[in-house]
Amino acid sequence: xxxxxxxxxxxxxxxxxxVLADHGGLAKLMAGGTDVIVNLRAGGIKxxxxxxxxxxxxxxxxxxxxxxxxxxxxxxxxxxxxxMPGLRERFPLLVACAHDLASYQIRNRATVIGNIVNASPCAxxxxxxxxxxxxxxxxxxxxxxxxxxxxxxxxxxxxxxLPGEVLDRVVVPASSVGARGGYAKLKRISGHDLGLxxxxxxxxxxxLRVAVGSAAPTPVLVSGLKETDDxxxxxxxxxxxxxxxxxxxxxxxxREHMVGVYIRRLLREVA
Amino acid sequence: MMRITVTVNxxxxxxxxxxxxxxxHFLRQDLGLTGSKEGCGAGECGACTVLLDGHSVNACLVxxxxxxxxxxxxxxxxxxxxxxxxxxxxxxxxxAVQCGFCTSGMVMSVQDLLVRxxxxxxxxxxxxxxxxxxRCTGYLQIIEAVxxxxxxxxxxxxxxxx
Ligand SMILES: Cc1cc2nc3c(=O)[nH]c(=O)nc-3n(C[C@H](O)[C@H](O)[C@H](O)COP(=O)(O)OP(=O)(O)OC[C@H]3O[C@@H](n4cnc5c(N)ncnc54)[C@H](O)[C@@H]3O)c2cc1C
Ligand code: FES
Ligand code: FES
Numbered sequence: 400x401x402x403x404x405x406x407x408x409x410x411x412x413x414x415x416x417x418v419l420a421d422h423g424g425l426a427k428l429m430a431g432g433t434d435v436i437v438n439l440r441a442g443g444i445k446x447x448x449x450x451x452x453x454x455x456x457x458x459x460x461x462x463x464x465x466x467x468x469x470x471x472x473x474x475x476x477x478x479x480x481x482x483m484p485g486l487r488e489r490f491p492l493l494v495a496c497a498h499d500l501a502s503y504q505i506r507n508r509a510t511v512i513g514n515i516v517n518a519s520p521c522a523x524x525x526x527x528x529x530x531x532x533x534x535x536x537x538x539x540x541x542x543x544x545x546x547x548x549x550x551x552x553x554x555x556x557x558x559x560x561l562p563g564e565v566l567d568r569v570v571v572p573a574s575s576v577g578a579r580g581g582y583a584k585l586k587r588i589s590g591h592d593l594g595l596x597x598x599x600x601x602x603x604x605x606x607l608r609v610a611v612g613s614a615a616p617t618p619v620l621v622s623g624l625k626e627t628d629d630x631x632x633x634x635x636x637x638x639x640x641x642x643x644x645x646x647x648x649x650x651x652x653x654r655e656h657m658v659g660v661y662i663r664r665l666l667r668e669v670a
Numbered sequence: 671m672m673r674i675t676v677t678v679n680x681x682x683x684x685x686x687x688x689x690x691x692x693x694x695h696f697l698r699q700d701l702g703l704t705g706s707k708e709g710c711g712a713g714e715c716g717a718c719t720v721l722l723d724g725h726s727v728n729a730c731l732v733x734x735x736x737x738x739x740x741x742x743x744x745x746x747x748x749x750x751x752x753x754x755x756x757x758x759x760x761x762x763x764x765x766a767v768q769c770g771f772c773t774s775g776m777v778m779s780v781q782d783l784l785v786r787x788x789x790x791x792x793x794x795x796x797x798x799x800x801x802x803x804x805r806c807t808g809y810l811q812i813i814e815a816v817x818x819x820x821x822x823x824x825x826x827x828x829x830x831x832x
Contacts, residue, residue: 406672406689406735429733436692436731437712449689451736478725502801504719504726504779591800 401439408451412567415455416540419563422448428565430473431508433501434517452565463489469571477506477514477524490571492580492601496527499584502591512566518552518617519593525552525618526582526599526610531575538567552617578603581669583661584612587648596643596654600665602626609633609662614641614654630666634659674738678703679747687734694718694729696737697744705745705774709803716802719775720744726782728801743781745774757781760819761812768806776802780816789820 404427409415419426427446429435430453438444452458453474461475461483469490471480477497480486487494500523501509514524515535525548533548537560548569552558560566580601586592597612607624621640624633643654671686678701685700694711697703697720709715711730718729721743748755754762757780767773776799783790783798790798795816804812 400695401690401692403688404690406733408735432731432733432736433713433728436733439690440711449733451733453736501713502716503798504716504728504782504801505713505731507722507725508727508731 401436402442402445404439404446405448406451407448408454410454411456412458412538412565415450415452415565416538416563418448418450419565420540424562426450428452428516430510430513431476433505433509434513465573467570468573468575469493471511471569471571473510473512473566473568475511477501477509477511478503480511481506489576490527490531490578492530492578492582492599493524493527493571495580495582496523496599499523499582499594499597505591512569515548515551515569516558516560516566518554518556518558520555520616520618521594521597521613522552522618523584523594523597523612526597526612526620527580528569528571529610529618529620530580530599530601530608531571531578534570534572535566536568536570537564539564543567549620555616575603579669581665583665585657585661595649596657596661598637598658598661598665600662600669602669607633609637611637611641611658614643614658616642630663633666634662637662672735672738674735676737676739677741679743689733689735691734692730693720693722693732693734693737693742696734697729697742700734703744703746707771707774709771713801714803715772716775716779716799717772719778719802721778721782724782724785726779726798743778745777748777748781757784757815757819760815764811764815764818766807766811766815772802772804772806776804776812780819783816784820789822790816792817 425447427449429449429451458472459474460472462470477500480497511524514522528548535546535551582599584594584597594613596614599610601608605626607626609621611619619640621637643651645651675684707717709717713728713731719726720729723740748758757777761767779799779802787794795813
């Protein structure tokens with residue numbers, strides 16, 4: 400049983416922003432619900448109103464153009480992304496991360512934007528979106544503004560979003576096409592599981608980037624390295640940027656070690 | 671309360687539901703369709719898997735008001751006129767059922783798979799059922815049943831791991 404709340408499914412963005420403005424902190428946005436419903440059930444959140452974003456006109460569109468890049472909107476599920484023709488050729492890292500997120504039926508519901516706003520240190524879409532210079536476009540009744548993905552997540556389950564705001568779209572710029580990348584995620588079981596630690600390696604135009612999940616309060620991006628840097632330099636830079644903890648799933652030392660192992664492996668694999 | 675109209679296994683139902691009702695509880699308690707099981711209630715086990723507009727989803731992580739105007743398929747829609755579906759029959763023949771708790775969810779994940787990919791590879795099969803836990807069979811018989819249902823072991827009659 401979930402505690403009682405009112406369910407709203409606005410049809411337009413104006414209506415959505417109006418509902419949020421009316422209810423302030425008592426409204427909870429929901430996309431695929433794979434984090435929200437789990438939290439509702441556990442009693443972690445007790446909203447008065449749950450607001451489904453998926454019916455909003457235009458929020459189901461997933462579009463690509465040479466000028467605007469890839470535009471991901473609030474109803475785009477992980478499997479919608481994986482089914483998009485041509486995506487693997489343009490953004491192999493995005494596909495690799497998406498494919499590692501949860502199970503097939505969760506991917507039919509889980510959205511890209513929900514994954515980012517949930518802001519878990521192990522969010523699988525974050526490493527790709529950080530490496531690919533994605534931008535978050537935030538909307539409220541006051542208008543729209545844009546935040547680079549690297550500034551969007553501010554802490555464990557915390558983002559720059561304020562009450563009354565919605566993440567209207569995430570844009571992956573066309574300038575990131577041509578980047579090569581790979582993703583490795585350490586799990587307790589070979590099936591679907593949250594990552595104990597995860598590493599993305601991204602190479603583009605001579606620059607090398609590494610993004611690490613589950614090794615700090617937020618997913619970490621290390622940029623400004625060079626494709627010609629040797630593995631030891633890259634591993635040292637990544638290990639200096641992370642601050643892993645020991646928890647019931649594994650130790651800090653194991654996480655640190657595996658970050659090195661995965662970076663070396665991916666540097667070889669991502670030619 | 672909200673009035674919803676939903677098609678379940680081809681039959682149209684109109685019901686009043688509170689906002690916080692999950693699709694799983696709606697099916698089991700309001701419609702009496704108890705084939706879909708509640709294992710974890712939190713998206714982990716897949717025992718509640720149903721098809722929503724043809725896509726497999728965890729019914730425990732869908733709210734009933736969300737399915738207004740949409741189509742749901744559950745394991746109750748598999749057998750027709752007292753005859754098991756191809757998938758159910760393959761599960762039966764290949765000993766892919768022990769306690770049966772996972773089976774209704776498994777069957778629905780496999781239904782989604784075979785509509786998308788009529789001739790799945792073993793990797794396709796494993797991906798399709800990665801969100802369905804089975805604590806009894808060890809999965810091998812289930813994978814064989816899916817091969818059988820897709821015609822890959824025609825004539826063998828299953829039973830390799832039985
Ligand atoms: C069994 C299971 C396994 C999982 N495995 C993984 C995994 O391997 N990797 C992983 O990264 N995650 C995993 N998850 C977590 C979850 O599935 C993902 O984070 C998913 O992408 C969340 O998307 P959603 O659409 O379901 O979000 P929701 O649950 O609907 O929302 C998540 C958060 O985002 C907010 N929100 C949603 N849309 C908007 C918007 N447009 N604007 C502002 N705020 C918004 C919500 O208020 C909420 O805070 C798992 C979850 C389950 C239940
Ligand atoms: S009951 Fe829904 S996934 Fe376990
Ligand atoms: S048959 Fe018992 S859980 Fe699968």
